[in-house]
Amino acid sequence: xxxxxxxxxxxxxxxxxxxxxxxxxxxxxxxxxxxxxxxxxxxxxxxxxxxxxxxxxxxxxxxxxxxxxxxxxxxxxxxxxxxxxxxxxxxxxxxxxxxxxxxxxxxxxxxxxxxxxxxxxxxxxxxxxxxxxxxxxxxxxxxxxxxxxxxxxxxxxxxxxxxxxxxxxxxxxxxxxxxxxxxxxxxxxxxxxxxxxxxxxxxxxxxxxxxxxxxxxxxxxxxxxxxxxxxxxxxxxxxxxxxxxxxxxxxxxxxxxxxxxxxxxxxxxxxxxxxxxxxxxxxxxxxxxxxxxxxxxxxxxxxxxxxxxxxxxxxxxxxxxxxxxxxxxxxxxxxxxxxxxxxxxxxxxxxxxxxxxxxxxxxxxxxxxxxxxxxxxxxxxxxxxxxxxxxxxxxxxxxxxxxxxxxxxxxxxxxxxxxxxxxxxxxxxxxxxxxxxxxxxxxxxxxxxxxxxxxxxxxxxxxxxxxxxxxxxxxxxxxxxxxxxxxxxxxxxxxxxxxxxxxxxxxxxxxxxxxxxxxxxxxxxxxxxxxxxxxxxxxxxxxxxxxxxxxxxxxxxxxxxxxxxxxxxxxxxxxxxxxxxxxxxxxxxxxxxxx
Numbered sequence: 001x002x003x004x005x006x007x008x009x010x011x012x013x014x015x016x017x018x019x020x021x022x023x024x025x026x027x028x029x030x031x032x033x034x035x036x037x038x039x040x041x042x043x044x045x046x047x048x049x050x051x052x053x054x055x056x057x058x059x060x061x062x063x064x065x066x067x068x069x070x071x072x073x074x075x076x077x078x079x080x081x082x083x084x085x086x087x088x089x090x091x092x093x094x095x096x097x098x099x100x101x102x103x104x105x106x107x108x109x110x111x112x113x114x115x116x117x118x119x120x121x122x123x124x125x126x127x128x129x130x131x132x133x134x135x136x137x138x139x140x141x142x143x144x145x146x147x148x149x150x151x152x153x154x155x156x157x158x159x160x161x162x163x164x165x166x167x168x169x170x171x172x173x174x175x176x177x178x179x180x181x182x183x184x185x186x187x188x189x190x191x192x193x194x195x196x197x198x199x200x201x202x203x204x205x206x207x208x209x210x211x212x213x214x215x216x217x218x219x220x221x222x223x224x225x226x227x228x229x230x231x232x233x234x235x236x237x238x239x240x241x242x243x244x245x246x247x248x249x250x251x252x253x254x255x256x257x258x259x260x261x262x263x264x265x266x267x268x269x270x271x272x273x274x275x276x277x278x279x280x281x282x283x284x285x286x287x288x289x290x291x292x293x294x295x296x297x298x299x300x301x302x303x304x305x306x307x308x309x310x311x312x313x314x315x316x317x318x319x320x321x322x323x324x325x326x327x328x329x330x331x332x333x334x335x336x337x338x339x340x341x342x343x344x345x346x347x348x349x350x351x352x353x354x355x356x357x358x359x360x361x362x363x364x365x366x367x368x369x370x371x372x373x374x375x376x377x378x379x380x381x382x383x384x385x386x387x388x389x390x391x392x393x394x395x396x397x398x399x400x401x402x403x404x405x406x407x408x409x410x411x412x413x414x415x416x417x418x419x420x421x422x423x424x425x426x427x428x429x430x431x432x433x434x435x436x437x438x439x440x441x442x443x444x445x446x447x448x449x450x451x452x453x454x455x456x457x458x459x460x461x462x463x464x465x466x467x468x469x470x471x472x473x474x475x476x477x478x479x480x481x482x483x484x485x486x487x488x489x490x491x492x493x494x495x496x497x498x499x500x501x502x503x504x505x506x507x508x509x510x511x512x513x514x515x516x517x518x519x520x521x522x523x524x525x526x527x528x529x530x531x532x533x534x535x536x537x538x539x540x541x542x543x544x545x546x547x548x549x550x551x552x553x554x555x556x557x558x559x560x561x562x563x564x565x566x567x568x569x570x571x572x573x574x575x576x577x578x579x580x581x582x583x584x585x586x587x588x589x590x591x592x593x594x595x
Contacts (some may be wrong), residue, residue: 134162
């Protein structure tokens with residue numbers, strides 16, 4: 001809303017105001033207000049120009065400008081954007097001043113200067129473009145002679161997405177940082193500070209019904225202490241799932257050809273992986289049975305092999321699986337409510353004969369974490385360098401309680417285990433065969449205790465040791481955007497034992513408290529602590545948040561202060577508090593759990 005002492009219609013497109021004000025606060029309140037001696041609004045150009053402009057918070061003037069220009073419709077306009085302000089123990093006080101340049105209707109750029117009191121002046125820029133069949137972003141940051149790190153530091157990123165013809169797409173994501181500590185020292189958000197690698201990838205995709213293909217060039221820049229993985233230069237993938245219109249059959253095809261770029265003192269070469277299969281889809285109203293038979297052939301052409309090792313090893317493995325299940329349901333009464341309870345037993349048999357794979361290299365293969373979903377996968381490894389041998393039967397049971405009025409799931413409980421009929425001899429290098437006759441027991445529970453509260457838990461139990469290998473318990477409560485409570489416990493035997501508590505809760509009228517505490521019970525150390533307050537009125541908001549956290553690789557502690565002022569309908573000033581809280585507090589800024 002706004003008002004003016006005088007309004008003059010100069011011509012069909014230009015309106016001139018004298019003694020004008022603007023605010024999004026309701027009538028009778030002046031929490032913030034823009035005042036200008038003169039304003040000229042040009043509907044033809046979509047631009048407004050103001051003279052002698054003052055921004056007032058209450059009765060206090062906080063900003064003066066002799067002249068300003070601003071957009072009055074959806075057309076973009078060049079000009080300075082709101083500054084970012086913050087403070088951290090590693091970089092000191094910081095202020096960033098961005099400038100937006102509207103180059104053309106399909107191109108724009110943002111350039112910025114970021115002053116870090118301990119490190120120096122960082123320059124950055126982002127260029128965006130849009131064409132009839134593609135869009136892209138080029139960004140770069142450069143900090144000459146970082147006074148703390150002792151050398152120049154930079155970050156470059158290029159992202160492009162394109163759509164050509166009717167079935168062809170491109171996707172480019174290239175990132176390069178000057179050093180492994182860049183994001184921990186200079187990252188502006190929680191997600192970037194915890195990054196462990198940077199992707200450098202060029203994709204060409206083809207999708208046409210059941211057929212899809214991918215041509216890829218990819219390498220990764222590791223930001224942690226782990227060794228850099230092999231680059232794929234190139235990788236070709238083909239996939240198809242072809243249903244037979246005359247019979248309940250589906251033909252499957254998966255193929256991969258990849259060249260792994262040389263690494264110092266390591267085997268390199270080319271891998272061809274062919275994986276055709278056939279499924280028979282049998283099902284009725286309350287049951288299903290899906291036998292699948294496949295053959296997997298993997299062939300290598302290797303360089304730099306050890307003396308006496310073959311340069312062209314291969315592996316051919318037949319794979320048979322039978323996935324089956326039955327669905328039962330009944331009407332029950334619980335707590336005075338009519339519900340539907342289901343009982344869903346499922347059996348999954350997998351047979352893969354043993355093939356000696358000790359002479360095959362390991363380019364990109366690792367073991368999968370055990371989980372409920374892993375009970376029904378045909379390979380315990382991810383990657384083509386190993387195909388696990390198997391003669392096993394999965395027994396699983398799921399039960400649900402459903403609201404008959406809308407089908408809403410109120411409770412789901414699942415339990416599963418694998419019975420092994422023989423030892424599993426295929427391993428990764430330095431691994432040993434698995435000899436147990438039973439897998440860990442895996443259980444999952446998810447319950448909607450009330451309309452706005454959910455509880456979920458997963459448990460992986462080792463029956464031989466009589467102890468849990470892994471468990472996660474989570475409670476989430478969110479009746480609206482201002483009331484959020486999360487409590488989580490995470491455990492992995494001999495590795496971690498953590499609690500994670502976060503909350504957003506009103507402290508009084510318009511005041512909210514913000515908190516997160518991630519604590520390692522095993523190390524008796526706080527991994528991350530966030531605390532702050534938020535004042536949220538009808539037309540403005542103020543957030544002050546402090547964060548103390550342990551960096552990923554060195555274990556050092558860093559402290560950062562975030563301050564953000566939001567003038568609703570105008571702008572926000574300060575560091576990215578929203579991004580920090582959305583990553584740190586499940587449900588913040590979302591109505592997902594109120595549906």
